[in-house]
Each structure stands twice: as structure tokens, then as C-alpha cells.
Amino acid sequence: xxxxxxxxxxxxxxxxxxxxxxxxxxxADRVPLEAVRxxxxxxxxxxxxxxxxxAELGWHSLAIPEEYGGAGYTFAELSxxxxxxxxxxxxxxxxxxxxxxxxxxxxxxxxxxxxxxxxAIARGERTVxxxxxxxxxxxxxxxxxxxxxxxxxxxxxxxxxxxxxxGQAVDTILVAARTAGGLSLFLIPxxxxxxxxxxxxxxxxxxxxxxxxxxxxxxGPEALLGREGAAGPVIERILRLAAVGLSLDQVGGAQWCLxxxxxxxxxxxxxGRAIGSFQSIKHRCADMLVEVEHARSxxxxxxxxTGDEEELVIAAPLAKSVCSDxxxxxxxxxxxxxxxxxxxWEHSVHLYFKxxxxxxxxxxxxxxHRRLLADALGL
Amino acid sequence: xTDTIKAESAEALVGERLEQLLGGYDPSVEPxxxxxxQYDLGLAWVQFPEGFGGLGVSPKYQSVVQGALExxxxxxxxxxxxxxxxxxxxxxxxxxxxxxxxxxxLRPMFTTEDMWCQLFSEPGAGSDLANLSAKAVRDGDEWxxxxxxxxxTLAHIAKWGMIPVRTDPDVPKHAGITYFIVDMKAEGVEVxxxxxxxxxxxxxxxxxxxxxxxxxxxxDEVGAGWRVSMTTLMNERVxxxxxxxxxxxxxxxxAIKAWKDYGHADPAARDELVQLWAGWExxxxxxxxxxxxxxxxxxxxxxxxxxxxxADLNKAITAFTVDLMGWDGTLYPGGYVLHRPxxxxxxxxxxxxxxxxxxxxxEGGTSEIMKNIVxxxxxxxxxxxxxxxxxxxxxxxxx
Ligand SMILES: Cc1cc2nc3c(=O)[nH]c(=O)nc-3n(C[C@H](O)[C@H](O)[C@H](O)COP(=O)(O)OP(=O)(O)OC[C@H]3O[C@@H](n4cnc5c(N)ncnc54)[C@H](O)[C@@H]3O)c2cc1C
Numbered sequence: 001x002x003x004x005x006x007x008x009x010x011x012x013x014x015x016x017x018x019x020x021x022x023x024x025x026x027x028a029d030r031v032p033l034e035a036v037r038x039x040x041x042x043x044x045x046x047x048x049x050x051x052x053x054x055a056e057l058g059w060h061s062l063a064i065p066e067e068y069g070g071a072g073y074t075f076a077e078l079s080x081x082x083x084x085x086x087x088x089x090x091x092x093x094x095x096x097x098x099x100x101x102x103x104x105x106x107x108x109x110x111x112x113x114x115x116x117x118x119x120a121i122a123r124g125e126r127t128v129x130x131x132x133x134x135x136x137x138x139x140x141x142x143x144x145x146x147x148x149x150x151x152x153x154x155x156x157x158x159x160x161x162x163x164x165x166x167g168q169a170v171d172t173i174l175v176a177a178r179t180a181g182g183l184s185l186f187l188i189p190x191x192x193x194x195x196x197x198x199x200x201x202x203x204x205x206x207x208x209x210x211x212x213x214x215x216x217x218x219x220g221p222e223a224l225l226g227r228e229g230a231a232g233p234v235i236e237r238i239l240r241l242a243a244v245g246l247s248l249d250q251v252g253g254a255q256w257c258l259x260x261x262x263x264x265x266x267x268x269x270x271x272g273r274a275i276g277s278f279q280s281i282k283h284r285c286a287d288m289l290v291e292v293e294h295a296r297s298x299x300x301x302x303x304x305x306t307g308d309e310e311e312l313v314i315a316a317p318l319a320k321s322v323c324s325d326x327x328x329x330x331x332x333x334x335x336x337x338x339x340x341x342x343x344x345w346e347h348s349v350h351l352y353f354k355x356x357x358x359x360x361x362x363x364x365x366x367x368x369h370r371r372l373l374a375d376a377l378g379l
Numbered sequence: 380x381t382d383t384i385k386a387e388s389a390e391a392l393v394g395e396r397l398e399q400l401l402g403g404y405d406p407s408v409e410p411x412x413x414x415x416x417q418y419d420l421g422l423a424w425v426q427f428p429e430g431f432g433g434l435g436v437s438p439k440y441q442s443v444v445q446g447a448l449e450x451x452x453x454x455x456x457x458x459x460x461x462x463x464x465x466x467x468x469x470x471x472x473x474x475x476x477x478x479x480x481x482x483x484x485l486r487p488m489f490t491t492e493d494m495w496c497q498l499f500s501e502p503g504a505g506s507d508l509a510n511l512s513a514k515a516v517r518d519g520d521e522w523x524x525x526x527x528x529x530x531x532t533l534a535h536i537a538k539w540g541m542i543p544v545r546t547d548p549d550v551p552k553h554a555g556i557t558y559f560i561v562d563m564k565a566e567g568v569e570v571x572x573x574x575x576x577x578x579x580x581x582x583x584x585x586x587x588x589x590x591x592x593x594x595x596x597x598x599d600e601v602g603a604g605w606r607v608s609m610t611t612l613m614n615e616r617v618x619x620x621x622x623x624x625x626x627x628x629x630x631x632x633x634a635i636k637a638w639k640d641y642g643h644a645d646p647a648a649r650d651e652l653v654q655l656w657a658g659w660e661x662x663x664x665x666x667x668x669x670x671x672x673x674x675x676x677x678x679x680x681x682x683x684x685x686x687x688x689x690a691d692l693n694k695a696i697t698a699f700t701v702d703l704m705g706w707d708g709t710l711y712p713g714g715y716v717l718h719r720p721x722x723x724x725x726x727x728x729x730x731x732x733x734x735x736x737x738x739x740x741x742e743g744g745t746s747e748i749m750k751n752i753v754x755x756x757x758x759x760x761x762x763x764x765x766x767x768x769x770x771x772x773x774x775x776x777x778x
Contacts, residue, residue, distance in 0.1 A: 136641060136705035163706040201714035203701075203730050209709070269778030270507035272767030280747045328698075335576075335737050339505050339745060340530040343738045345574035345717070353576070353737070357701065358709045365702050367648060 008304040010297075012080075019058075020080050026057060027088035033348045036089045036206060040351075043199065044169040045208035046092035055124020060098050064106070069119030075241075079248050079303035086252030089351055091206040093127045093166035099245040100238040101128035101174045104185060108226035108234045117172075117187065129170035129190070130242075131161035131212050132235065138163065139364035140239070141183060141232055146214070148177035148184060155179070155224065157186065157194075157217040165362070167210030168199040174225070175214070181229025188223050204358035206351060239363055240316035241306060246359045247299040247319035250327035253352050253359075254292045257327075257334040260349060261285055264337055281337060288330045295319075295326035313376045317369035324360035324369070331356040389436040393443055396420045396434065401451045410454040414490040417448075423489045427473055431481045432489055438673055442623075457491045460722055463532065464488040464495030466618030467611050468541055468560075470678075474610050475558075475599040484539065484560065496537035496563065497611065498528040498585060503777060505530075506748050508543070508612075509552040509605060510767075510775065513587060515544040515559065522546075522597070524561065524590040532742075534570045534583040536721055537563045541611060543604040545772065552772040556604030560596045567591075576734045578715035579724060615743045616686045617678040623666060630696040630736070631659045633729050637703040648703070655696050662688050684757070687749040690739035697733040704729065 012020070030050060039047055054060065063078040064070025071077075078098070085094060102121050105114055120126040133143050146159030157177055167173070173195070175186050188195070194217035197210040225231070262285050265276025275281050299322075302315035331353040335342035342349050360366060400420050417423055418432045425440045427433025434440075448455050458465050468488060472481050487493040504511040513526025524544055534540065540561045547555035563570070567590035572580035599607050627635060638652055666685050701708040712728045727735065740746040754760045767775045 133706065136707040138706055163709065201711045203709050203711045205715065207709075267778060269776065270505065270510065271765065272507075272770070272775045272777075274778065275506075278747070278763075280750070332694075332737065336740055336745070339741055340500065340582075343575050343741055345576060345578065350576040350734075354734075357698075357733075361702065361705060361708045365705070367645070367702070371645075 008301055010300055010304075016077060016080060019077060020084065022057065023059070023081055023084040024087070026053070027084055027090065031088050031090055033089065033351070036091060036351070037348070039091050040205035045166060045206070046169065051092055051127070052124045054094075055122070059094075060124050061122035063098075064102060064118050064122045068106075068114050069122040071122075075244070075303050075306040079244075079300065082245050082248035082303075083252040083255075083299075086249030086355075087256050089206045089253065089348075089355060091208075093129060093170050095242060095245045095249070096130040096165055096170070096174075097121060097126065097128040099241050100130045101172075101187075103241055104174060104225060104234050104238050105187070107237060108185065108231065109187075110226060112222070113187065113225060126172055127166070127170040128172045128174055128187075129164045129167040129210075129212075130238070131164045131167065131173050131175040132239075134160060134162055136162070139368055141235060144176045144178065144183060144235075146175075146177045148179050148186065150179070151218060154218060154220040155186065157188075157214045157219065159214050161212045161214070163200075163209050163362075164197075164212050166208050167212050168197050168208060173212065175212075176231060176235055179228050183231040183235065184228050185225040185231040185234060186219060186223045187225050188217070188219050192217055192219060194218070202358065204351075204354040206355055207358055237309070237312075240312050242363045243316040243320035243369065244299065244302040244306060244312075246362060247295070247302060247323035250323040250356065250359055251292070251296045251299045253355055254288075254295060254323075254327040254330045257330045257349065257352055258285070258288050258292050261288060261330075261334045261337045275337075284333055284337065288333055291326040291330055295323040298322040314373065317372035317376065320364070321366040321369040321373065324356075324366040327356040328353075328360050386437075389434070389440060390443075392434055393422075393425060393436065393440045396422055397444065397447050401447060401453065404451045404453060406452060410457070411490045411492060413454055414457050415486065418486050418489045423485075424469060424473070427469075427485075431473070431478075432469075432485050439671060442670065457489065461488060461491045461494055462618060462723065463497050463537075463541075463615075464491075464493070464539070467497060467614045468495045468539070470614035471541065471558075471598065471607060471611050475603075475607050479595070480560075480598070488539075493538040494533060494536050496531050496534045496540045497615070498531055498534070498540045498542040498561070499608065499611075500530045501527060502529055506745055508608060509556065510772070510777075511543060511545060511556065513542070513544045514548070515546050515557060515592070517546075517594075518591075520594050522557075522559065522592045522594065524559070524567075524587045524592055526587050528585045528587075530573065530582045530742075531570075531585050532582045533722075534563065534585050535572065535580075535719060539563060540585075541598075543608045546601060546604075548773045549771050550602075551769050552767065552775060553605040554602055555772055556608070557601050558598040558604035558607040559592050560598060561587075561590065561592050562596075565590050565592075572719050574717050576737060577727075577731050578717050580717070580719045581723065612744060613678045616683050616749070617673075619686045619689070619743050623670065624663060626660060626663060627656065629659075630693050630700070630732060631656060633732065634696050634700040634703070637700045637729060641703050641705065641707075643703060651699060655692065655699060658688075658692050659696065662692060683744075683749045683752045686743065687746055687753065690746055690749075693739050694736045697729065697736040700729045701733045 059081045061070040062073045063075050066072040105117050148155045148157045173190050194215045196213045199210045202209050265281050268275045298319040302319040305311040305315050334349050341347050421434040422444050423432030425434050425436050426438040428435050501511050515522040515524045540563050542561050543556050543558045545555050546557040567588040569586040570583045573582050574580045711730050755762050
């Protein structure tokens with residue numbers, strides 16, 4: 001498996017090519033940047049109708065097996081959508097619902113839980129917020145300390161979770177807590193008595209967040225996802241998938257920035273010439289292309305080895321570190337190439353720059369992922 | 380008189396005037412009144428002639444003045460508040476203005492009664508300022524100005540604007556420009572806010588429709604506007620690049636605070652922090668050295684290196700600071716509030732400062748342009764081939 005993982009096939013088949021085209025077209029028609037900006041001003045931060053429409057296109061069901069209402073494809077197909085969503089700055093709890101929660105349910109859930117949740121996710125009828133960490137440094141299992149106590153045949157949860165992406169708008173929460181047996185995951189409706197949320201303003205207006213407070217929240221036994229105390233490896237896996245998902249988002253956004261820079265280089269004239277004819281701009285664009293292509297390779301590779309845990313522990317932090325740095329740099333360069341316009345609120349490049357920084361910091365920054373990589377390599 | 384004696388008497392003169400200004404300093408005095416006194420005593424710009432806010436001594440004594448003011452707890456923030464006036468406009472008037480113009484504009488500029496703005500950039504003329512197309516046509520003792528300017532910082536509160544305009548489209552672009560001071564409250568001047576990445580509208584777009592400007596507001600000769608514009612920019616770059624911060628001050632302070640507040644210990648990140656600290660300190664020392672060596676008169680192109688280095692470092696330090704904050708770095712305290720500040724907002728959250736820093740390599744001349752200036756004018760490297768230099772302005776290709 002390992003050798004195969006080092007030599008993945010990047011080519012898209014016809015169906016995958018189609019998926020990219022229809023996804024891009026849909027986003028261009030239905031979620032242009034003006035729409036993204038309008039949604040950023042709403043409290044929910046995303047549009048239920050668009051969410052539904054995306055699900056009808058099959059986005060949500062791609063990596064869900066057929067027996068649970070999915071299309072039974074792989075992460076490679078899902079990765080196409082994730083990249084396009086990043087390119088369009090699509091706002092919504094897609095990563096937490098479709099990438100993280102769906103995988104956690106599939107890996108750890110009981111048959112009843114899979115039947116209860118996966119078809120609903122596939123149909124776009126469920127939004128899930130992932131509530132793992134409790135402070136600014138949250139990135140790994142050590143950063144989870146909230147407790148869940150047994151009570152009758154169920155549980156009582158008490159504590160606070162920070163930085164829950166779209167936590168103010170989702171209908172379901174996947175929350176990590178410590179029980180006597182160890183780390184456990186619970187899947188509970190957001191409206192459960194005792195759960196309150198406080199929206200917090202975000203650097204990236206396209207990615208809302210909330211802080212969730214659990215005040216002696218009583219839940220039944222069905223809320224426990226899978227086995228008590230067995231959530232450690234499940235959380236580690238969804239963190240790796242989050243890293244891969246964010247990397248793809250970053251590649252999509254970085255590609256938009258590159259194209260925007262190149263276009264400006266061709267059409268903006270100063271000193272009687274297109275500014276792209278100045279080496280400082282031309283070389284920058286060439287460097288950006290190299291960066292974006294490297295980021296793409298790392299992200300695509302990771303998206304193709306999500307089933308191979310041994311390779312994923314390398315591929316996920318590799319992708320997150322390379323893609324985070326690339327996106328932040330390329331978005332910053334695009335501002336520079338656009339000049340005063342790039343610094344304005346009116347042009348959308350600032351939204352890319354903010355999403356670049358935000359995705360870079362979510363679930364551990366590039367430095368953190370390089371540490372994970374060093375560990376995985378035994379260095 | 381030997382130089383030593385000159386220096387001794389200059390020092391004595393500055394000391395004497397400082398004593399007059401600060402002896403029995405009363406903190407309850409209104410800042411504007413204080414700045415008026417400072418101006419009248421010749422301590423506004425010591426290198427300017429007496430009667431125009433100066434004493435005609437070496438500009439190095441200005442740091443003596445600033446030091447004494449700070450020590451006394453006297454107000455010094457007029458330089459920040461009216462940066463475009465005091466940091467740039469004053470140098471322009473000193474180098475190119477008539478005595479009548481200096482008398483009219485310098486004092487209220489220094490006291491901040493009259494705020495200033497810089498109307499250089501246009502939609503079609505940013506880095507290529509000489510390509511500007513706002514124009515002025517002579518009408519007796521007046522000029523009639525038409526056109527659009529953009530990215531004009533604080534135009535909404537300014538009383539006076541420095542504006543180069545095209546007065547002759549038939550000659551090569553640098554030759555057909557004339558420079559004026561324009562009354563921002565005059566009829567036909569319309570100022571509209573432009574919001575920026577942080578949600579603030581520090582800058583504006585400004586439209587001129589048949590605005591009448593008296594010929595007395597013209598700076599230097601008709602057709603000499605490029606030279607005056609260069610004086611403005613050289614002063615601007617020094618004003619931006621030569622701010623003397625304390626060691627570890629400015630954005631570095633926030634980086635160190637975040638390092639401590641977030642309990643960082645990772646050796647790799649520590650090395651990054653100290654690299655930035657060392658770069659920042661080397662810049663501070665270079666600025667200090669340059670300020671000591673600066674001669675009277677308009678600063679030369681060497682003033683551009685400080686701005687260049689400062690832009691890169693400030694961007695890197697503010698970005699690193701946000702990284703140190705982890706998930707907190709993904710938040711934006713207070714949210715984005717579209718508003719129009721009435722002065723430079725220099726304070727803000729690390730996230731806001733991270734976003735604001737992106738302008739550092741654009742405002743006042745982009746870093747690419749700074750590098751061209753340093754390469755060509757400081758180091759004497761050959762220039763790029765120019766396609767537009769000798770063409771009449773109206774024939775230059777514009778895409
Ligand atoms: C916060 C802020 C405040 C400002 N305040 C003012 C103000 O008060 N008054 C005012 O007049 N202007 C102001 N400006 C405008 C500023 O001076 C211009 O934005 C700047 O000069 C660049 O012009 P531009 O935006 O048109 O970009 P362009 O000139 O179009 O440049 C686009 C890109 O091309 C590059 N480029 C252009 N020419 C060359 C070349 N020859 N070689 C290599 N690269 C090149 C640039 O470096 C840049 O990366 C402000 C700008 C900002 C961001």
C-alpha cells in the first residue's frame with residue numbers, strides 16, 4: 001500500500017471532470033462573489049437553499065456509501081467539490097458536516113446512528129458543527145478536557161467549546177468530552193436544553209464561528225457516538241481529514257488569486273506598458289504558479305490516500321503545511337499586484353486573504369503541521 | 380565663524396528657545412495653543428528659516444526638541460495627526476513655496492487647525508504618477524480644475540490638498556504637470572469614502588468639477604509640477620520610514636505580548652520571533668543613523684530604504700503575531716464596522732493591524748517602485764527601457 005501511496009494517479013476520469021465542470025458552473029451562477037458578500041452579512045452566514053441545492057447536485061453524498069443513502073464514491077471525488085468551494089469562497093458548514101462528522105459517524109457510529117444521520121447528511125438535511133477544542137491552542141487530543149458524566153442510562157455534559165465553525169447556525173453538534181473510559185464523542189441536537197451559543201466575530205467573514213456552552217446538558221444513551229472512551233483515533237482521523245479538506249479549499253482559493261493576479265498583470269497599464277511586463281510582477285506570478293501547483297499536488301495526493309492511515313499521517317500535515325503557506329503568500333501577493341485596489345473593501349481579494357489566514361490557523365497552523373510531519377517521519 | 384562655534388551657538392539657541400517653551404510647562408494648555416507657541420519660537424522645524432517655524436539650524440537639532448518635548452510630557456502627536464501636512468506639505472512649501480504661501484499655510488498646518496491631504500493617485504495613475512490626467516486650464520488669475528483622484532487619505536477632514544494636475548497634454552508626461560494647493564471645501568470638490576480591508580475608510584475618492592483655484596495657490600512654475608511632486612514623495616517616504624520607535628516598540632510589542640500571553644515555548648517559533656526582533660532593531664538603528672546624517676533640505680532617494688524595510692518587517696511581524704494567537708487569530712474582535720475615521724487609527728487588535736499592514740508596501744509608493752528607486756538612484760544601476768518617456772502625454776499607451 002505504501003508504495004502505491006507514493007505513486008497515486010492524479011488523472012481525472014470523465015465523470016470527475018464532469019463533476020468539476022458542473023460544480024464550478026453552479027457556483028459561478030448561484031454563488032458569485034456578490035452573493036458571498038451578502039451572506040457574510042447575515043447571522044447564519046450561509047444559505048439553506050444553496051445548501052440544499054448543493055446536496056441535490058450530489059456534493060454531500062459523494063463519499064457516503066450507498067447503503068447509507070450516498071453515492072459511494074471516494075474522497076477523491078469529494079475533493080473536487082472542496083477545491084471548487086474554496087475557489088468560490090463558498091460559505092457553510094460543509095467541512096464540519098460532510099468531511100468531519102460524516103466520517104466520524106461512518107467510522108465510529110452504531111448501525112442505528114449511521115442510518116439516522118448519514119442519509120440525512122447526504123440529502124442536505126443536516127448541518128453539523130464540530131465542537132472539539134476549548135481554547136486558542138486547540139489542535140490535538142490533549143486540548144480536550146470537557147467532562148461527560150454518566151447519569152441514568154445517559155450522560156450529562158458540562159463545559160465550553162470555542163471556535164465551533166458555524167456553531168451558531170447548525171442543527172447538530174458533534175462534541176468531544178472525557179468520560180471515565182477516556183475520550184468520547186457525542187452527537188446531539190443543537191436545541192438540546194442547556195446548550196447555548198454565542199456568535200463571535202471572525203477574521204474571515206465567510207467562516208462564522210460560535211462559542212458553545214454546555215450547562216448540565218442531559219442526553220440519552222443514543223447520543224454517544226459508538227463506544228465510550230474509544231474516540232481518540234476517531235478524532236485524530238477527522239482532524240487529518242479536516243487538514244486535507246482545508247488544503248483543498250486553500251488550493252481553490254490560491255488558484256483564484258493566481259488567475260486574478262495574472263489577469264491584472266495583462267490588463268493594468270502603467271508607464272505605457274502592461275505591469276505584467278515588469279519582471280518584478282512577471283517573476284512573482286511565475287513563483288505563484290509554482291507554489292500553487294505544489295500545493296495542488298500535496299492536496300490532491302492527500303485526498304487520494306485518505307483510506308491509507310499509514311500514508312495519511314504524512315500526507316495530511318504535508319498538505320496542510322504546504323497549502324496554508326502557499327495560500328497566505330499568494331493571496332498577499334495578489335493584494336500587492338492589485339495595488340490600492342487590492343487593499344480596498346470593494347475588491348474581493350481581501351476575502352481570499354482573510355480566508356487564507358483563517359484556514360491556515362484552523363486546526364493548527366503550518367508550523368504545527370510541520371511538527372506532526374517531523375513526528376510521522378520519525379525525525 | 381568656524382563650524383564648532385556655529386554648532387555651539389545653534390545648540391545654545393535651541394536650548395534657549397526650549398527653555399522659553401517648556402519652562403513652567405502647563406499641561407492644561409490646549410495642544411493647539413502649545414503647538415502655536417512652538418511654531419512661533421522656531422521649534423516646529425528647526426531647519427526652516429526664522430519666522431516660518433524654524434531657526435535656520437541643522438535638522439539634527441529637531442531630535443533634541445522632540446526629546447525635550449517628550450520628557451516634559453508636552454503634546455507631540457500633531458506630526459502623526461497631520462502627517463500629510465507636517466510630514467510632507469511643509470517640506471514642499473519650504474522647498475518650493477513663496478514667503479506668502481509659507482505664511483498662509485505653515486502655522487495652521489503645524490497646529491493641526493488645518494488638516495492636509497495628498498491628491499496624487501488617480502485611477503489611471505498610481506505608480507506611474509506622471510501619467511495623471513486631472514487637468515487645470517487657466518482662466519485669468521484662476522485655474523479651473525477637473526478630474527478624479529483616488530485613495531486620498533483623510534480627504535474628508537482635510538482643509539487643504541496638494542494636487543498635481545496636467546496643464547499641457549502636448550508635451551512629454553513629466554513636463555506638462557503643474558502643482559497646486561487646493562481648498563478642499565471649495566465648490567465643485569466632492570469627497571466620497573472608499574472602504575478598505577479593515578472596514579475603515581481612511582481614504583476617499585475625490586471628484587473635481589470646475590473647481591476654481593487662485594493662481595496664488597500654484598506651487599513653483601507652471602510645468603514644474605513633477606519636481607514638486609518628487610519633493611512631496613521624498614518627504615513622504617522619510618516621514619513613513621523614519622519614525623523613531625523605542626527598541627521592541629510598535630508592532631513588535633504586540634508580537635512579544637502574544638508570545639507571552641499564549642505561553643509559547645517552541646524553539647522554532649522562538650527563533651522566528653527573535654529573527655523578526657533583530658530585523659526590527661537593525662531597522663531602528665539604521666533609522667537612527669540616517670536621521671543623524673540627514674542634511675537640511677529635501678531628503679534624497681536614500682530615504683526610500685527605510686520605508687522599504689519597514690513595510691516588509693511590519694507585514695511579517697503582524698502576520699506572525701496573529702499566528703501566535705492560534706484560533707484567537709481567526710477572530711476579529713468587534714467585527715468589521717464600516718466607518719470613516721476622523722484621524723489615523725494607529726491602535727487596534729493584532730488582527731486589524733495584520734490587515735492594515737498590507738498597505739505598507741503600497742501606500743506612499745509600492746515596494747517595487749521603492750526598489751527601482753534604490754536600484755537606479757542610490758546604487759546607480761541602469762534604468763529599465765522606457766517606452767513612454769519622450770512621447771507627448773496624450774499619445775502614451777494606456778491598455
Ligand atoms: C492605505 C493607502 C493610503 C493611500 N493614501 C494615498 C493618499 O493619501 N494620496 C494619494 O495620492 N495616494 C494614496 N494612496 C495610493 C498609493 O500611492 C497607490 O496605491 C500606489 O502608488 C500604487 O498605485 P496603484 O494602486 O495604482 O497600483 P499600480 O501602480 O497599478 O501598481 C500595481 C502593481 O504594479 C506594480 N508596478 C507598477 N509599476 C511598476 C514598475 N515600474 N516596476 C515594477 N512594478 C511595478 C506595483 O508595484 C503594484 O504591485 C494610498 C494607498 C493606500 C493603500
